[in-house]
Amino acid sequence: MAVYWLDDEDGEIWFPDPREAEESGLIAVGGDLSLERLILAYSNGFFPWYSYKQEEYPHWFCPQKRFVIFPNEIHISHSMKQVLRKRNFEVTFNTDFEGVMRNCGNVDGRWDDEYAWLGEHIIEAYMQLYRMGLAYSVEVWQNQPDENGEEKRTMVGGLYGVSFNNSFIGESMFSRVPNGSKIALIYLAAALRGKENCFIDCQIETAHLKSMGGRYIPYDEYMEILRKDLKDFYC
Numbered sequence: 001m002a003v004y005w006l007d008d009e010d011g012e013i014w015f016p017d018p019r020e021a022e023e024s025g026l027i028a029v030g031g032d033l034s035l036e037r038l039i040l041a042y043s044n045g046f047f048p049w050y051s052y053k054q055e056e057y058p059h060w061f062c063p064q065k066r067f068v069i070f071p072n073e074i075h076i077s078h079s080m081k082q083v084l085r086k087r088n089f090e091v092t093f094n095t096d097f098e099g100v101m102r103n104c105g106n107v108d109g110r111w112d113d114e115y116a117w118l119g120e121h122i123i124e125a126y127m128q129l130y131r132m133g134l135a136y137s138v139e140v141w142q143n144q145p146d147e148n149g150e151e152k153r154t155m156v157g158g159l160y161g162v163s164f165n166n167s168f169i170g171e172s173m174f175s176r177v178p179n180g181s182k183i184a185l186i187y188l189a190a191a192l193r194g195k196e197n198c199f200i201d202c203q204i205e206t207a208h209l210k211s212m213g214g215r216y217i218p219y220d221e222y223m224e225i226l227r228k229d230l231k232d233f234y235c
Contacts, residue, residue, distance in 0.1 A: 025063030
């Protein structure tokens, strides 16, 4: 087990052998959130996750067990099927990527938390990936009354992540109404269903995601699937 310091003095962007990661998945500290580094990271199974209020440098993780949802295996409960049948919402893809990120960052007072991680520097970094066509969002909308009592189209749920061809690495999701994030995830899985070499990387196990079909696969299997779509960018 080891945690490496990413020193860029020679100008080379690199990551260590992920199999040396700690049990938590932490493998390296340092570097930056440049477009080049993020592409190299995600194409090798790494992702940044750290509290910008407490830590000066990015922390990089590469767990050896990956919690994923295969779109064809997603579980939709009976109650969720009833919610979907009512169709009292609208779902869009990639129409307000920044809006999704900001909602993920501030819902339930997240920005005020001492362990907050989704700050302006993260938004700026992932907007670069979005502009390159490597990051995507799902938005859930609903008409809600504004302060004047008039109906207004409002974003009430969503998620965003990084995508390489058919695989989607989820970064964060939010709900401002019950089931808002579940609806976004179900629509994402439907959009990916039937495609080969495809998974939704949830990064972290939660009861919510496990109930919808999330399960662990080994890092080697994860990379075998990813490598079928990627030709470059390997450490």
